[in-house]
Amino acid sequence: MxxxxxxxxxxxxxxxDVGVGSAPATxxxxxxxxxxxxxxxxxxxxxxxxxxxxxxxxxxxxxxxxxxxxxxxxxxxxxxxxxxxxxxxxxxxxxxxxxxxxxxxxxxxxxxxxxxxxxxxxxxxxxxxxxxxxxxxxxxxxxxxxxxxxxxxxxxxxxxxxxxxxxxxxxxxxxxxxxxxxxxxxxxxxxxxxxxxxxxxxxxxxxxxxxxxxxxxxxxxxxxxxxxxxxxxxxxxxxxxxxxxxxxxxxxxxxxxxxxxxxANRFWGFNPQPWPQESEPQLLFQQKLLDAMHDGVVFVDTKLEITLWNRGAERLTGIGRDAVIGHTWSAEMIDMCEENGRTVATANCPVVNAVEHGRQAHRRMTIGGRDGKALQVNVHAVPVIGPNHTVFGATLVLHDASPESSLEAQCQQLHEQVTKDPLTQVANRAAFDQAHPGYVSSHLAAKSPYSLIITDIDHFKRINDTFGHQAGDEALVKFAALLRDGCRPGDVVARYGGEEFVVLCSNCDSATASRRAEEIRQQIASTAMEMLDGQAITASFGVTDLRPGDTPDTMLRRADRALLTAKDQGRNRVEVIGDESAESRPKQPGFFRRLFARTDAAAVAGQDLLTPVPLKVAIEKLRGFVADHGAELVKIHENDLVLRIGGGVPLLRRASDGAWSLLIELSFSEQLFLRRSTAGQASDQVHTHVRVAIRPKRSRDAKRPEVRQKAEQLLISLRSYLMAHDVGEDEKGVLRKATTLVATWLGRSPEN
Known part of the structure; x- marks a missing residue:
């Protein structure tokens, strides 16, 4: 060096900086x-x-x-x-x-x-x-x-x-x-x-x-x-x-x-001591009880350091336990306010009063909920006092007192009412087919995150061949139980078919879902199963979350692609095809601009997009769009290509009416942006410019409302897959045509 x-x-x-945080899936x-x-x-x-x-x-x-x-x-x-x-x-x-x-x-x-x-x-x-x-x-x-x-x-x-x-x-x-x-x-x-x-x-x-x-x-x-x-x-x-x-x-x-x-230790020694581990069975029962509670429970010590944050607290606040354990409690952490909306002062915080003055508090307040909106809760703060009147900390209980059922509560009711798989006692395929579209539509309407986990047992046929089908059934039951134990209230675990299961994660982004999948994977891999002579099984996981323009089918196909990637890379792992941050999602442009700007008159939707990745990466992301939407590549020439996506069959009024389809015309080019530092040093960045035009295959279908609506949805979805935004007037760079053909990266033989 x-x-x-x-x-x-x-x-x-x-x-x-990483001053305060919890471990990611790195x-x-x-x-x-x-x-x-x-x-x-x-x-x-x-x-x-x-x-x-x-x-x-x-x-x-x-x-x-x-x-x-x-x-x-x-x-x-x-x-x-x-x-x-x-x-x-x-x-x-x-x-x-x-x-x-x-x-x-x-x-x-x-x-x-x-x-x-x-x-x-x-x-x-x-x-x-x-x-x-x-x-x-x-x-x-x-x-x-x-x-x-x-x-x-x-x-x-x-x-x-x-x-x-x-x-x-x-x-x-x-x-x-x-x-x-x-x-x-x-x-x-x-x-x-x-x-x-x-x-x-x-x-x-x-x-x-x-x-x-x-x-x-x-x-x-x-x-x-x-x-x-x-x-x-x-x-x-x-x-x-x-x-x-x-x-x-x-x-x-x-x-x-x-x-x-x-x-390495020739001159120095290092003899670390393991962290003290509580092993009393009673503590295990207490932990299980706390995690099963619907109410949020928080423990703090005399220094107001958070020592416990149960799943109920995660559900109500949207903050994971790993992000707060060991940190100092403050009312602003969960946006705690009086019932009239006034911010809680430190001197009036029920937790602080319980620790410093040994006073118990029970009153109605509001906190910041998972969706960013104020949530009414009943707050009960109790000091923990020892035999000699010594205060050891405080317990905070948060009870949901909102007058209306939340989206998560509705999802929980659906979870309890769905038909169960007779073997594993989780939701069956029919229940998933009913629940998943509802989750997609409700979360899109609420603009809240939703993730889908799909998983199956690695080499399950070997289990049946080696230990018998009865042992295989018992392994499925145990596997489903471990999945269910790793879920929160409002999530749905369903048996999709055979040894394949899905988990519907309400109000959960891909980063959080992938960490939960990793925790479940580790738990499965370390659990000895009696029916398998004490051996453990392994499982592969695919994770994705809801994107703008998604349908239930595109989301499921994307999760399945992630699962196949996990299997291709050696199994017993978690693979994520995740959504981009909301910061990268562009504001939807006006209708007439999308309809007429830079597109031919026959196009029903179109846009000039710019994505901050090289052409090769953009094409890889396009392949995901093609796979998840079931698109067909009908024409390709150098850096221009045409995709066809089928529509639907309306109620027929005459023989000439029938199924319609949309053509998505894409033109790719790389754009070189020159950046000059304060010291005068120049560097370049390669972005990819994509010109999009969506038109029906038959010109008479352009007047159909469902065709225009589908075209708008596809444009939003394509923009999300490509991590792109609309090209502004101030985003003009030096245009450099890509030298590598799009067909090379698509790995397809074009049909001319």
Whole structure:
């Protein structure tokens, strides 16, 4: 790696910080490394396994510095977990680049310790449940200088210091306090910056939910050339969209076999102690009871630190437990207000009064609900007082007191009334066929998120052939029970057919649904089944969420594509085809503009779109649209193509009436945008321009209302798949025609 003076290896913070958050489903998880090793066979709890895995990885990689990692974990466990994920991600990326030797060692050590300075950050900043103010962010950014000070005391590697010190530098040199820019920034620092930002964006924070993988990659592309190295961003995007199974195996082999623990600990020892585990059966019963309650239950200690957040609290507030556990309670966290709408002052907060003054409170208030609207609740705050009148904390109970049934309550009633599958006692196929269209229409109308999980048991035929069909039936019953246990109130689990099941997740985006699917997958893989002689089964999962313009069929096909991808990449995994953030959804243009602007007179809908991804990525996304909508490719010439999508058969009034179909005409070209930094350095970004025209196959069908409505729906759906927005007058760049034919990426022989 390139070297620079140690005095210059100082940064002042990054755009994407991970001060408060929970673990996402990242590119290279700790569980992924151990899944293919003998160490994964030990029967331990999930928390113990994560602790054991982290300790093993840290010991073999850091040696003497493992004590620094232990200190960071004691200070703030989410930051330590983030650092380990970033190190594994950098290791995986380096494996794809062929990086080895000292350069790889330095990159991994720098990634593990890049946030070590947060041990000096005040707890109130690390635990703050809201986004930091500008002054607080400036104070938080001091952690980089403190981290370098710590490393200077124990690290003899100049390259590690340079990597950590320049990881926050912007590629175009526009960030203050950094002298290096462009390729003068060490390669390791440029790699680390991208992986660090990607993990931060795909992590769930109390002040911001995790982004989907596609949205996070789009964000990196948009920042390429300004904040990040554009060539490395393109490389990282292609790595994430490809098959990384082989690379994960290589990283597992390196961290668990090739790295020499004895050599790493030659002068220093590291003997971590497991976190205290409560093992009394009574506590297990209490936890099950709390999670089964419809009311929200929250526990806080004497420092107002949240120690419990049950599923009822998740349902009412829309905030996951992993995003708040260990953080300081405040009324503004859930937008708690008096019944008249007045904000609750700290002195009048029922939880604060229960802890500080031992006073019990029971009154009607409002909180921010899952859909962003105020929700009336009955609040009951009770101090927890010991034998000597010592206050140990408080319990908060939130009871839904809204006068009208919520969408989730209606979905729950539907879940209780649907016909059950006689074997597994979950909803059957007919119930799913009835519920899924209702979920799609109601969530589209409410503009609320909705996700679909489809899963099946891996190699189920082998179970029947080896243990018999009765054992196979018992495995199906157990599998369905594990799926049901992993759901919230309002979700529906249905047996789709054979060993295939679906989960309908109300008010849930793809990032949250994928984390829940991963938790269920791990639970299934670690559950011994008596009917299988104590062996465990595995399952593959496909996840997607509702997109603008979706129909029940397109959403189901997209989830099925994700499941097939999981199977193609080795099974026993979760694959997501997720929706983009609402920020990327364009405002719907006026009707006459869509009807006439830049389209022929016969078109019933059309638009000029611009998507911030290269042409190859745009075509891959178009393939998903084609598959999910059952479209047919009827013509292709260079960068122009025509798709045909069938419509419906109306009530016939004359013999000439019949089924209608729509033709979608697409013309692709790449557009090169030049960006100049404050330092005068130029960089380019490649976007894809798409000209769309939708017309009926027969001209007389253009007057049909259902044809126009379908065309509008298809345009909205296509825009969502391509992550595109309408081309504005100010978005004019240098047009460069793509040299690769669209047909090459579609993998189809055009019909002329």
């Amino acid at each position: 390139a070297n620079a003076p140690l005095a210059d290896a100082v940064s002042s913070g990054g755009v994407y 590119t290279c998880r700790v569980s992924d490394l151990f899944r293919d090793t003998d160490e994964a066979s030990h029967r331990v709890t999930g928390a113990e396994m994560r602790q054991e895995h982290e300790d093993a990885l840290v010991r073999v990689r850091l040696g003497v510095a493992a004590s620094l990692y232990a200190a960071l974990r004691c200070k703030h466990q989410p930051t330590a977990a983030h650092s380990l994920r970033v190190a594994l991600g950098c290791s995986l990326w380096a494996a794809s680049r062929g990086v080895a030797g000292d350069e790889l060692d330095q990159l991994e050590v720098a990634a593990l310790l890049h946030d070590i300075g947060k041990v000096g950050v005040p707890d109130e900043l690390l635990m703050k449940p809201r986004k930091l103010s500008s002054d607080e962010a400036q104070l938080m950014n001091r952690h980089r200088k403190m981290g370098l000070y710590i490393l200077l005391s124990c690290c003899e590697s100049v390259e590690v210091m340079h990597t950590v010190g320049n990881a926050a530098a912007w590629y175009d040199g526009s960030r203050p306090d950094f002298e290096l820019q462009g390729r003068d920034i060490p390669l390791g620092a440029r790699l680390l910056a991208i992986v660090d930002a990607y993990d931060a964006m795909t992590t769930d924070h109390v002040y911001r939910p995790a982004m989907s993988r596609e949205r996070a990659l789009t964000e990196l592309i948009e920042c390429a050339g300004r904040q990040f190295d554009p060539d490395l961003v393109k490389e990282w995007v292609e790595l994430q969209l490809g098959d990384i199974t082989r690379l994960q195996a290589a990283v597992a082999q390196r961290w668990l076999v090739q790295l020499d623990q004895d050599a």
